[in-house]
Amino acid sequence: MPRSDIAVTDSLESLSILDEHGNLDRDLEPQLSKARLLELYRAMLLGRRFDERLLDLQRQGRIGTFPPIKGQEAAQMGAVFNLRPSDWFVPAFRETAAEIWRGRSLESIILYFNGFNEGGLVPEGRKDLPIAIPVGSQVLHAVGLGWAARYRQTDEIVMTFFGDGATSAGDFHEGLNFAAVYQTPVVFVCQNNQWAISVPVSRQTHTPTLAQKAHAYGMPGIRVDGNDVLAVYAAAAEAAERARSGGGPTLIECVTYRVMMHTTADDPKRYRSEEEVAQWQQRDPLPRFAAYLQQKGTATEPQLAEMETGVMEEIQAAVDAAEKRMGELGDPLAMFDHLYAEMPPQLEAQKSALARELADGGKEVDDE
Amino acid sequence: MTTTAGTMRKLTYREAVREAIREAMHKDERVFLMGEDVGRYGGCFAVSKGLLEEFGPERIRDTPLAESGFTGAGIGAALGGMRPIVEIMTGNFSLLAADQIINTAAVLLHMSGGQFNVPVVIRLATGGGRQVAAQHSRSLEGWFAHIPGIKVLAPATVNDARGMLWTALEDPDPVLIFENSNLYNMEGPLAVEAGAVDIDRARVRRDGRDITIISYGASLFKALEAAEILAKDGIEVEVVDLRTLRPLDEATFLASVARTHRALVVDEGWRSGSLAAEISARIMEGAFYDLDAPVARLCTAEVPLPYAKHLEEAALPQVAGIVALVKKMVGGHG
Numbered sequence: 001m002p003r004s005d006i007a008v009t010d011s012l013e014s015l016s017i018l019d020e021h022g023n024l025d026r027d028l029e030p031q032l033s034k035a036r037l038l039e040l041y042r043a044m045l046l047g048r049r050f051d052e053r054l055l056d057l058q059r060q061g062r063i064g065t066f067p068p069i070k071g072q073e074a075a076q077m078g079a080v081f082n083l084r085p086s087d088w089f090v091p092a093f094r095e096t097a098a099e100i101w102r103g104r105s106l107e108s109i110i111l112y113f114n115g116f117n118e119g120g121l122v123p124e125g126r127k128d129l130p131i132a133i134p135v136g137s138q139v140l141h142a143v144g145l146g147w148a149a150r151y152r153q154t155d156e157i158v159m160t161f162f163g164d165g166a167t168s169a170g171d172f173h174e175g176l177n178f179a180a181v182y183q184t185p186v187v188f189v190c191q192n193n194q195w196a197i198s199v200p201v202s203r204q205t206h207t208p209t210l211a212q213k214a215h216a217y218g219m220p221g222i223r224v225d226g227n228d229v230l231a232v233y234a235a236a237a238e239a240a241e242r243a244r245s246g247g248g249p250t251l252i253e254c255v256t257y258r259v260m261m262h263t264t265a266d267d268p269k270r271y272r273s274e275e276e277v278a279q280w281q282q283r284d285p286l287p288r289f290a291a292y293l294q295q296k297g298t299a300t301e302p303q304l305a306e307m308e309t310g311v312m313e314e315i316q317a318a319v320d321a322a323e324k325r326m327g328e329l330g331d332p333l334a335m336f337d338h339l340y341a342e343m344p345p346q347l348e349a350q351k352s353a354l355a356r357e358l359a360d361g362g363k364e365v366d367d368e
Numbered sequence: 369m370t371t372t373a374g375t376m377r378k379l380t381y382r383e384a385v386r387e388a389i390r391e392a393m394h395k396d397e398r399v400f401l402m403g404e405d406v407g408r409y410g411g412c413f414a415v416s417k418g419l420l421e422e423f424g425p426e427r428i429r430d431t432p433l434a435e436s437g438f439t440g441a442g443i444g445a446a447l448g449g450m451r452p453i454v455e456i457m458t459g460n461f462s463l464l465a466a467d468q469i470i471n472t473a474a475v476l477l478h479m480s481g482g483q484f485n486v487p488v489v490i491r492l493a494t495g496g497g498r499q500v501a502a503q504h505s506r507s508l509e510g511w512f513a514h515i516p517g518i519k520v521l522a523p524a525t526v527n528d529a530r531g532m533l534w535t536a537l538e539d540p541d542p543v544l545i546f547e548n549s550n551l552y553n554m555e556g557p558l559a560v561e562a563g564a565v566d567i568d569r570a571r572v573r574r575d576g577r578d579i580t581i582i583s584y585g586a587s588l589f590k591a592l593e594a595a596e597i598l599a600k601d602g603i604e605v606e607v608v609d610l611r612t613l614r615p616l617d618e619a620t621f622l623a624s625v626a627r628t629h630r631a632l633v634v635d636e637g638w639r640s641g642s643l644a645a646e647i648s649a650r651i652m653e654g655a656f657y658d659l660d661a662p663v664a665r666l667c668t669a670e671v672p673l674p675y676a677k678h679l680e681e682a683a684l685p686q687v688a689g690i691v692a693l694v695k696k697m698v699g700g701h702g
Contacts, residue, residue, distance in 0.1 A: 088448070117481035129447065130480045134471045140437055141472070144444020144452075151400070151426060151450065171467075174437030181432055338482035339517050341540035344568075344615035347516075 047097020074285030078232025106318030136169035146184030165196025226254030403455030474517030502672030510643030526556030531565030
């Protein structure tokens with residue numbers, strides 16, 4: 001046998017529709033109604049303003065650690081905007097705008113980042129998983145949900161999110177491989193925000209793109225400008241349609257940027273330059289989309305300003321409600337709940353012991 | 369077994385597990401089996417032999433070789449309303465799936481404020497004694513029994529191998545079933561009408577008045593064999609089969625120790641930080657004043673299991689060792 005080339009014909013596309021200078025590719029422009037465009041913009045705006053408010057609250061000591069999403073609103077909203085309520089949404093932990101769009105209340109998010117599990121509840125009937133903290137672990141849950149959807153012969157699809165760091169984790173590779181082998185209806189959305197805490201994407205991979213990893217598993221991959229909501233929407237629409245019609249999974253790499261810190265416990269000044277951040281801020285997805293809406297005649301500047309006022313009021317109301325609610329929560333005995341569907345006797349005993357200890361200020365323990 | 373011979377039949381532990389899977393698949397179409405080599409090959413311990421032909425590839429799923437992958441997918445399928453039986457070929461490989469088991473399956477209900485049950489059943493072959501060397505001979509069940517949020521079962525008898533699976537599948541929480549691989553070929557009696565059994569109680573497998581041996585899995589039979597030998601010397605051993613390693617049914621073994629006043633734990637795990645250590649501590653806490661002798665433990669030597677047969681046998685708890693230890697405990701303080 002001679003040494004010969006194997007023709008690997010997979011090609012990789014890169015997609016941009018509305019660039020940072022406002023240039024629009026009209027041939028590729030998704031046809032969204034005025035109402036849908038405004039919904040999309042509002043969801044991005046709400047995500048942005050809520051994120052900013054959360055950071056204020058955190059700095060004031062009114063919530064705990066949280067991962068800001070600023071700069072990534074287009075990458076997540078453009079994708080999740082394609083889901084039906086009957087589809088599954090499987091987030092990592094930096095998809096707050098998408099979670100809100102799916103129906104999670106702002107109040108619940110404030111509660112959650114204050115440490116109350118009550119805030120982790122997904123609204124009734126909504127097919128969303130809670131946020132996943134172990135990096136990449138949720139990719140596999142999405143695959144399993146996809147299997148289940150296919151087994152039940154529904155047309156449900158699953159969309160899961162993860163970052164560039166997760167593409168180095170075994171669960172990402174195992175998940176993509178499984179999904180491709182079994183042709184499960186999953187859309188894998190990578191928010192490549194350039195940084196996994198302090199490690200740049202160049203240290204995560206030697207490949208020029210993350211999207212091309214799809215080819216190793218035999219599924220289509222596409223790289224999109226993650227700050228161009230129209231491009232993300234278009235790529236995800238295609239992937240969702242492919243999954244729904246039995247065409248299997250897709251990997252979408254959204255090239256975006258984490259403008260803020262990894263979490264509020266991190267200081268990004270230690271590992272990246274302010275120039276780099278400033279450069280990316282020129283590519284901010286929100287003003288880009290706002291300018292598009294105005295040029296298109298979808299909304300006037302005063303209308304967008306009015307929308308902003310409404311968003312701010314909604315956020316304030318949620319903060320007030322959450323802070324009121326927190327006063328009613330926090331019974332330490334509640335930590336024993338929900339460990340098992342039915343509490344085992346030994347856990348019951350530990351709960352009672354703590355209850356006695358709390359009631360007696362520890363006296364009983366000393367007596368024993 | 370008190371049932372008359374006419375209503376009993378004999379089958380192997382392996383056949384009992386297979387029957388349990390078959391029955392579950394027939395009873396509930398949400399049940400499916402997934403894992404490495406479970407389909408065409410019939411499972412590396414031949415447990416699922418014939419099931420692919422009976423149920424087809426949608427329900428008997430051969431997966432790629434990736435334990436975290438198929439365990440995580442199983443968790444996802446469970447969240448999507450299915451009742452997966454995930455077979456991890458051996459407990460040794462559960463290390464590769466530990467993040468999915470411990471960081472997702474065990475915590476999701478709690479972290480979601482009671483919203484997301486993970487009704488997945490994970491079956492794992494466990495134990496040493498088959499000359500497959502250190503990396504394939506681990507007994508990690510005690511280690512998993514440390515984790516709140518999961519249930520850990522160790523069926524020893526054919527009846528439990530047959531009956532625990534269905535109860536585990538009906539349980540809304542994640543359940544790990546450790547099947548000691550030395551037991552697959554063991555034949556045992558099973559009532560014709562045998563069905564689901566509880567998964568929250570230990571059982572006294574032999575009554576005795578002089579000492580209680582607490583054990584589970586394959587070691588249970590070593591304890592029973594030792595009890596038989598000791599009976600000839602007039603030492604009456606009570607043998608408790610834990611059956612469920614988390615949550616532990618301490619009431620049963622504490623009551624037994626209160627009757628016999630002596631306790632020996634036989635556990636294939638390593639003694640430091642082990643399940644045997646936990647049981648010993650519970651006896652100290654719950655039956656200290658009933659004791660006539662210190663609680664003793666017979667565990668595997670704290671070394672990676674040797675490959676060579678004679679060395680492996682020396683490392684694992686054996687019948688002779690149990691007999692000698694019990695004689696010392698009973699004779700010395702009798």
